[in-house]
Amino acid sequence: MAHDPSEEGLDSATSTLIHDLPDLKPLGAMLRIIEPAGQKPHRLASGKCIIGSAPTSDFVVTSPTVSRTHAELELVPDGVRVTDLGSRNGTHYLGQRIERAVLSLGSRIKVGAAEIAIDADTESLEEGAAYPDDEYRNIVGASYAMRRIFATLERLEGSLVTVLVEGESGVGKELIARALHEGSEVFAGPLVVVNCGAIPRDLVASELFGHRRGAFTGAVEARKGAFESADGGTLFLDEIGELPLDVQPMLLRALETGELRAVGADGTRRVRVRVVAATHRMLEEEVEAGRFREDLFYRLAVVRMRIPPLRERPEDIEPIARRLAEQAGQKSLPQTIIEQLKSRTFRGNVRELRNLVQAYAALGYLPGDKSAANEGALAAALAAYVDLDRPFLAQKEALVEDFTVVYLRALLARTQGNQSAAARISGLDRTYLGRLLARHGLGKR
Numbered sequence: 001m002a003h004d005p006s007e008e009g010l011d012s013a014t015s016t017l018i019h020d021l022p023d024l025k026p027l028g029a030m031l032r033i034i035e036p037a038g039q040k041p042h043r044l045a046s047g048k049c050i051i052g053s054a055p056t057s058d059f060v061v062t063s064p065t066v067s068r069t070h071a072e073l074e075l076v077p078d079g080v081r082v083t084d085l086g087s088r089n090g091t092h093y094l095g096q097r098i099e100r101a102v103l104s105l106g107s108r109i110k111v112g113a114a115e116i117a118i119d120a121d122t123e124s125l126e127e128g129a130a131y132p133d134d135e136y137r138n139i140v141g142a143s144y145a146m147r148r149i150f151a152t153l154e155r156l157e158g159s160l161v162t163v164l165v166e167g168e169s170g171v172g173k174e175l176i177a178r179a180l181h182e183g184s185e186v187f188a189g190p191l192v193v194v195n196c197g198a199i200p201r202d203l204v205a206s207e208l209f210g211h212r213r214g215a216f217t218g219a220v221e222a223r224k225g226a227f228e229s230a231d232g233g234t235l236f237l238d239e240i241g242e243l244p245l246d247v248q249p250m251l252l253r254a255l256e257t258g259e260l261r262a263v264g265a266d267g268t269r270r271v272r273v274r275v276v277a278a279t280h281r282m283l284e285e286e287v288e289a290g291r292f293r294e295d296l297f298y299r300l301a302v303v304r305m306r307i308p309p310l311r312e313r314p315e316d317i318e319p320i321a322r323r324l325a326e327q328a329g330q331k332s333l334p335q336t337i338i339e340q341l342k343s344r345t346f347r348g349n350v351r352e353l354r355n356l357v358q359a360y361a362a363l364g365y366l367p368g369d370k371s372a373a374n375e376g377a378l379a380a381a382l383a384a385y386v387d388l389d390r391p392f393l394a395q396k397e398a399l400v401e402d403f404t405v406v407y408l409r410a411l412l413a414r415t416q417g418n419q420s421a422a423a424r425i426s427g428l429d430r431t432y433l434g435r436l437l438a439r440h441g442l443g444k445r
């Protein structure tokens with residue numbers, strides 16, 4: 001995002017936060033000359049560098065339109081501070097001449113007529129050893145793949161770079177976003193989560209950017225959007241692949257400039273928001289199919305992190321299960337249960353593991369696996385219900401009753417007895433749920 005923090009009075013807040021996180025080092029940048037082609041890129045690993053046509057410049061750009069000492073680039077947590085050094089042909093961003101601006105990694109500038117991409121130094125993220133511990137900020141993982149991810153998360157601690165987290169549903173993408181927020185310089189600010197797939201399409205723009213009173217039918221009051229709520233913190237955009245095409249340019253602009261325009265508003269507002277996005281889709285395929293803008297994809301995927309499915313890292317099952325058991329109030333998990341868990345396929349990833357462990361904590365046994373391997377076991381268990389000497393409906397009701405009790409127990413275990421949360425999760429009306437619980441003697445715990 002383009003802004004100058006020192007002009008917005010953020011300096012004092014920034015220095016306090018940096019004081020709390022003493023070892024932060026901004027993520028390095030990779031500077032590439034797009035036009036004229038064929039010149040060497042430059043790695044800005046720390047501090048500052050001078051761009052110019054003089055052979056003594058840190059980053060030499062050979063073009064008659066580039067001054068000998070043209071501009072200075074300095075790494076900062078938000079990306080790179082660009083300062084024009086009184087060049088003849090100027091430094092431009094999004095078609096505007098700039099004297100001094102902070103640009104996020106993933107931006108492109110023009111130095112004279114030369115076009116330069118300021119990308120994240122993703123190579124430096126991949127260098128170095130895996131994280132030594134099997135836990136990073138509440139994310140548990142003993143596998144090499146997860147410890148590599150932890151090392152990347154640690155390396156990103158000094159940066160507010162935009163990150164795209166990719167992986168199947170339930171692999172822990174939101175947990176990664178939380179860790180990115182907690183480890184960042186804006187950790188004291190809010191973390192706002194928006195599930196782009198869960199909002200009616202015509203309300204997405206207003207949810208993200210807010211709306212003015214009367215902006216559309218039903219906009220009775222002005223409303224703040226998620227970007228504004230996340231000002232000074234992190235905005236986690238879950239299921240970004242579901243973002244409607246007509247809203248994509250608005251998000252691109254907000255990422256490029258840090259400026260928002262509420263639906264129906266005339267003026268814009270400036271925010272400082274770190275964006276983390278997540279998707280279970282292959283976004284490149286969405287780009288290919290014309291459902292996702294390519295420019296927005298590159299703006300979001302400045303750093304990409306792919307979280308592997310649980311079946312690709314079976315050594316994580318035991319430590320994660322033990323942690324989830326602790327969280328469910330179950331001090332220890334017997335080794336036999338661990339072995340049973342390890343034999344499952346976990347199409348629902350860690351979320352499925354969590355549900356199973358919570359059910360075990362509530363019921364004392366692992367509920368049946370819905371995967372193909374266990375379909376036989378389920379059929380055998382159901383066969384025990386069949387009594388051809390009794391009417392069908394009475395038997396079916398008895399089965400449903402048994403399922404209801406098991407379901408309600410698991411629901412209460414998940415919500416720690418909170419009936420409002422239980423109603424929300426189950427989709428049952430609060431009063432009806434209360435009656436159902438009372439009928440099964442589960443109302444008061």
Ligand SMILES: Nc1ncnc2c1ncn2[C@@H]1O[C@H](COP(=O)(O)OP(=O)(O)OP(=O)(O)O)[C@@H](O)[C@H]1O
Pocket residue numbers: 138139140141167168169170171172173174175176238280320323350351354
């Ligand atoms: N490595 C892990 N260690 C501990 N808990 C985990 C881990 N990964 C995931 N979880 C837990 O599993 C559940 C699902 O994780 P999360 O909501 O982050 O997944 P997700 O990938 O964002 O899912 P979705 O794509 O459906 O939004 C959460 O309760 C989370 O705390």
